[in-house]
Amino acid sequence: MKALDPPPRLLLGPGPSMVSPRVLAAMSRPLVGHLDPFFLGLLDRVQQGLRDLFGTGNPLTLPISGTGSAGMETCFVNLVEDGDEVVVGVNGVFGTRMCEVASRLGARVVRVEAEWGSIVEPAAVAEALSKCNKPVLVAVVPAETSTGAWQPIEEIAAAARDAGALVLVDTVTSLGGCPVEVDAWGIDAAYSGTQKCLSCPPGLAPVTFGERAVEKIRTRSSKPKSWYLDVGLIGAYFGNERVYHHTAPVSMIYALSEALAIIEEEGLEARHARHELNHRALMAGLAELGLEPAAAEGHRLWMLNSVRIPDGLDEAAVRRALLGDHGIEIGPGLGPLAGKVWRIGLMGESSRAANVRRLLLALAAEMGRAGVGEARAGAAVEAAEKVHAAASG
Amino acid sequence: MKALDPPPRLLLGPGPSMVSPRVLAAMSRPLVGHLDPFFLGLLDRVQQGLRDLFGTGNPLTLPISGTGSAGMETCFVNLVEDGDEVVVGVNGVFGTRMCEVASRLGARVVRVEAEWGSIVEPAAVAEALSKCNKPVLVAVVPAETSTGAWQPIEEIAAAARDAGALVLVDTVTSLGGCPVEVDAWGIDAAYSGTQKCLSCPPGLAPVTFGERAVEKIRTRSSKPKSWYLDVGLIGAYFGNERVYHHTAPVSMIYALSEALAIIEEEGLEARHARHELNHRALMAGLAELGLEPAAAEGHRLWMLNSVRIPDGLDEAAVRRALLGDHGIEIGPGLGPLAGKVWRIGLMGESSRAANVRRLLLALAAEMGRAGVGEARAGAAVEAAEKVHAAASG
Numbered sequence: 165m166k167a168l169d170p171p172p173r174l175l176l177g178p179g180p181s182m183v184s185p186r187v188l189a190a191m192s193r194p195l196v197g198h199l200d201p202f203f204l205g206l207l208d209r210v211q212q213g214l215r216d217l218f219g220t221g222n223p224l225t226l227p228i229s230g231t232g233s234a235g236m237e238t239c240f241v242n243l244v245e246d247g248d249e250v251v252v253g254v255n256g257v258f259g260t261r262m263c264e265v266a267s268r269l270g271a272r273v274v275r276v277e278a279e280w281g282s283i284v285e286p287a288a289v290a291e292a293l294s295k296c297n298k299p300v301l302v303a304v305v306p307a308e309t310s311t312g313a314w315q316p317i318e319e320i321a322a323a324a325r326d327a328g329a330l331v332l333v334d335t336v337t338s339l340g341g342c343p344v345e346v347d348a349w350g351i352d353a354a355y356s357g358t359q360k361c362l363s364c365p366p367g368l369a370p371v372t373f374g375e376r377a378v379e380k381i382r383t384r385s386s387k388p389k390s391w392y393l394d395v396g397l398i399g400a401y402f403g404n405e406r407v408y409h410h411t412a413p414v415s416m417i418y419a420l421s422e423a424l425a426i427i428e429e430e431g432l433e434a435r436h437a438r439h440e441l442n443h444r445a446l447m448a449g450l451a452e453l454g455l456e457p458a459a460a461e462g463h464r465l466w467m468l469n470s471v472r473i474p475d476g477l478d479e480a481a482v483r484r485a486l487l488g489d490h491g492i493e494i495g496p497g498l499g500p501l502a503g504k505v506w507r508i509g510l511m512g513e514s515s516r517a518a519n520v521r522r523l524l525l526a527l528a529a530e531m532g533r534a535g536v537g538e539a540r541a542g543a544a545v546e547a548a549e550k551v552h553a554a555a556s557g
Numbered sequence: 558m559k560a561l562d563p564p565p566r567l568l569l570g571p572g573p574s575m576v577s578p579r580v581l582a583a584m585s586r587p588l589v590g591h592l593d594p595f596f597l598g599l600l601d602r603v604q605q606g607l608r609d610l611f612g613t614g615n616p617l618t619l620p621i622s623g624t625g626s627a628g629m630e631t632c633f634v635n636l637v638e639d640g641d642e643v644v645v646g647v648n649g650v651f652g653t654r655m656c657e658v659a660s661r662l663g664a665r666v667v668r669v670e671a672e673w674g675s676i677v678e679p680a681a682v683a684e685a686l687s688k689c690n691k692p693v694l695v696a697v698v699p700a701e702t703s704t705g706a707w708q709p710i711e712e713i714a715a716a717a718r719d720a721g722a723l724v725l726v727d728t729v730t731s732l733g734g735c736p737v738e739v740d741a742w743g744i745d746a747a748y749s750g751t752q753k754c755l756s757c758p759p760g761l762a763p764v765t766f767g768e769r770a771v772e773k774i775r776t777r778s779s780k781p782k783s784w785y786l787d788v789g790l791i792g793a794y795f796g797n798e799r800v801y802h803h804t805a806p807v808s809m810i811y812a813l814s815e816a817l818a819i820i821e822e823e824g825l826e827a828r829h830a831r832h833e834l835n836h837r838a839l840m841a842g843l844a845e846l847g848l849e850p851a852a853a854e855g856h857r858l859w860m861l862n863s864v865r866i867p868d869g870l871d872e873a874a875v876r877r878a879l880l881g882d883h884g885i886e887i888g889p890g891l892g893p894l895a896g897k898v899w900r901i902g903l904m905g906e907s908s909r910a911a912n913v914r915r916l917l918l919a920l921a922a923e924m925g926r927a928g929v930g931e932a933r934a935g936a937a938v939e940a941a942e943k944v945h946a947a948a949s950g
Contacts, residue, residue, distance in 0.1 A: 168811055168814060170589045171589065171593075180591070183587070195563070195576055197568060200880070229623055229760065230622055230623045387661050391658045414759060415581075415758040415760070418563070422561055487593070487594075493590045
């Protein structure tokens with residue numbers, strides 16, 4: 165009978181990020197039907213907002229009714245048939261997951277591996293493509309949430325096109341936080357999630373498919389193995405036909421619509437600049453605490469900051485204290501990076517100067533208490549503030 | 558910049574149904590992380606609430622991060638492998654959809670057809686099973702949302718077990734509105750949706766898998782073709798291991814948790830009785846308006862009332878007027894029933910005496926305006942009220 169009462173959290177992990185009260189309010193408005201004229205108009209505006217975000221004119225741009233991983237699966241299940249050769253760049257959890265998703269669907273997967281935290285070299289992708297018979301798809305993750313590595317896309321996309329393959333890109337962590345240019349970069353398909361730099365609750369996966377991808381789908385020799393994620397059928401509901409497919413998640417669409425309105429008001433360029441600035445401030449402060457970036461230099465994400473954990477520190481205890489005593493969530497390492505890095509998200513609403521300051525103070529206190537490194541709270545905050553001051557000066 | 562402002566609607570279609578302000582409030586609470594101790598505790602309670610609803614002790618009972626159709630796909634993708642024989646009862650849209658989902662996944666589908674609005678006879682299922690080589694699964698829809706037909710399950714389940722097949726049941730429309738007894742009826746797997754008798758927004762699909770189903774999954778010769786819907790992996794997140802799979806839709810879980818609390822407070826028996834009573838009141842009133850039930854006698858759902866549209870009536874114009882002038886949504890017919898029936902949902906929060914009255918008055922007015930039948934508003938409301946009075950007297 166007690167009302168649901170979640171503890172207040174500052175979400176600085178790999179997602180979900182903080183959600184604006186405006187988005188929460190929109191999500192709690194009474195429902196209308198999924199074929200209500202009001203709702204259909206809202207869908208049109210959401211589709212246009214997503215096109216603006218993706219930097220595309222692709223008509224087939226829409227939110228899938230599932231989380232970011234459903235977006236990944238949607239792209240593979242629509243673009244891949246049994247036996248298709250698929251080249252995947254693997255330098256973290258999400259490249260690894262792509263291989264798993266694609267191979268379950270019958271694809272022949274060619275992995276182009278790189279060390280976790282490093283990038284996948286375009287030359288390595290080109291070499292893998294040259295050894296393929298008839299590569300259908302090249303898939304990469306520009307923002308590896310598991311490592312914090314920022315992977316450039318344009319050269320890989322060009323190599324894929326030269327080989328006659330489609331280009332699929334994971335923009336779960338990048339969309340809304342740093343530039344994503346689907347049309348300009350020659351990307352054929354991309355997917356994202358709502359719970360990172362869009363600062364909307366998790367539950368929807370924006371996807372976009374370009375002309376070449378749509379042509380591949382149109383000329384498939386078999387139906388996609390998933391009915392739920394078949395973008396031909398889903399597109400007929402979002403398109404002019406309005407053919408019933410499944411009941412759209414009405415409240416989540418309300419939330420996404422408001423999140424997109426907030427992004428439009430801020431402007432994409434200003435939003436990206438904000439993510440970059442707070443990233444630099446955080447990194448300057450963390451350096452004072454002796455925490456060094458885990459991703460390769462020149463390839464560090466603004467929205468997901470991975471740092472190496474000093475030797476001898478009980479990292480899980482520090483995270484527990486941050487959550488329990490300071491109400492701050494940060495993320496642990498995954499896979500080979502478990503216990504070795506922290507992942508600090510500054511995504512969407514979470515990317516604020518005050519949050520950087522609050523985290524640095526709490527982290528300095530807990531690291532000091534653990535007796536590892538110096539408790540240089542003052543120096544850390546000062547270093548972060550210097551970055552902010554220089555930007556506004 | 559304008560706040561999202563959906564028009565007020567009385568949702569009496571096939572879903573979504575009305576959502577309690579308590580559920581909307583819960584859904585709009587600030588987010589916590591998907592591995593936050595608070596959230597993990599909430600997941601445990603949601604799983605137990607779903608077990609109570611399904612009438613099962615199945616450990617593997619959880620909400621899939623997608624809508625009801627994702628629940629259907631989850632069951633097939635986990636239980637079926639290439640070449641598996643699957644027997645499906647088809648007497649409406651959702652049985653038809655099951656065939657499509659199963660065949661895309663490589664199953665050999667045996668359809669047991671019945672007229673839309675009638676039930677699938679247990680003898681016909683038994684006959685189909687007797688002609689199979691090694692049937693793996695029998696799938697049926699106890700509550701066909703497209704026709705309003707109420708399909709008994711127990712005899713079919715017994716026949717399936719005798720043939721060594723698993724029993725899969727679609728409880729999207731039935732769960733929370735009429736008895737569903739997974740354990741007592743020998744059901745091996747079932748799925749549902751949140752937007753019907755649970756009166757939660759669309760976006761989650763409760764599923765449950767019994768011992769025999771889990772054994773089939775454990776002994777598969779190939780991985781399920783979907784990674785996103787793999788209940789082995791999802792179960793490891795919901796179970797004690799808490800292994801990260803995908804970011805759970807936090808706000809939707811808040812909503813489901815509150816919806817389950819409301820159901821528990823009302824009590825399942827009282828809730829079912831309410832659905833039955835309002836169904837009888839509505840049908841009595843509709844009869845006065847000359848609207849006769851479309852589903853076969855003795856097999857009419859309480860929560861989804863399909864009625865035949867009188868000859869000569871422009872049914873789409875009446876629905877438009879109901880929505881535009883009265884703020885009431887009812888559903889059209891689908892497939893072969895398009896233009897021939899209306900589907901009136903009295904699900905969850907929508908199943909209230911006042912809603913029955915409001916719909917009868919509006920419908921009488923619009924049918925009278927269209928000049929078809931008599932505008933017997935007074936008689937219709939009186940007939941409905943007599944049913945309610947008899948129940949409380």
